[in-house]
Amino acid sequence: MTSNPDCLFCKITAGDIDADIIHQTDQVVGFRDLNPQAPTHVLIVPRRHIPTINDIAESDAAVIGQLFVAAKEIAAEEGLSEPGYRVIMNCNAGAGQTVFHVHLHLLGGRPFTWPPG
Ligand code: AMP
Ligand code: ZN
Numbered sequence: 001m002t003s004n005p006d007c008l009f010c011k012i013t014a015g016d017i018d019a020d021i022i023h024q025t026d027q028v029v030g031f032r033d034l035n036p037q038a039p040t041h042v043l044i045v046p047r048r049h050i051p052t053i054n055d056i057a058e059s060d061a062a063v064i065g066q067l068f069v070a071a072k073e074i075a076a077e078e079g080l081s082e083p084g085y086r087v088i089m090n091c092n093a094g095a096g097q098t099v100f101h102v103h104l105h106l107l108g109g110r111p112f113t114w115p116p117g
Contacts (some may be wrong), residue, residue, distance in 0.1 A: 004049045009101035013047050023074050027066045030074050030106075039109025040078045040085070044070045051100040053091040067104045080108035088116070 003010045011017040013029045022042065023030030033041040046063045050056055056064060068087070075085050085108030090097040 002048050004101070007049055007101050008099055009043075009045050009103060010049050013045060022077075023070055025066065025070065027063045028070050030070050033105070037105075038107040040080060040107065042074055042078075042106040044074070044104040044106060045101060050102045052097065053089060053102060056102070064102075067102075071104055071106045074106055075108060078108060083108070086112050 003014070008017065012019045012021075012031060019031040019034075021029060021031045023044070026047075028044055028046055030042050030044045033043050044067045046060070046067065048060070048063060050060060071085075071087050072081075075081055078085075085106060088105040088107070089102060090105075
């Protein structure tokens, strides 16, 4: 499935719902989280609809890699390369996933603790 008409992030990547988009390539889109958990909190999503990590196919490997390429570039633009930042992808409800279109959280601008909650 390349797009799901009922999916919030498919609607954002299609431009049908507004978001603060800060990064776009032919494969991925980055936009600011509506409920930021850090001074920088950006979600990076593939344009292709992939519900969870469990649904990633071998043929998705390149686009999943592009999520990290985008994260690195956005982190540099936000001045986070040197201080550091965190990237997170939740899989399914037990890990806190609420939107079922895979997305990499890029968080930075404050200290982080480990282990996460
Ligand atoms: P997760 O809990 O990992 O599925 O992350 C979903 C994220 O999407 C949460 O951090 C939400 O704050 C964020 N979110 C939900 N709706 C929107 C929206 N319309 N625009 C931007 N971020 C959103
Ligand atoms: Zn989707």
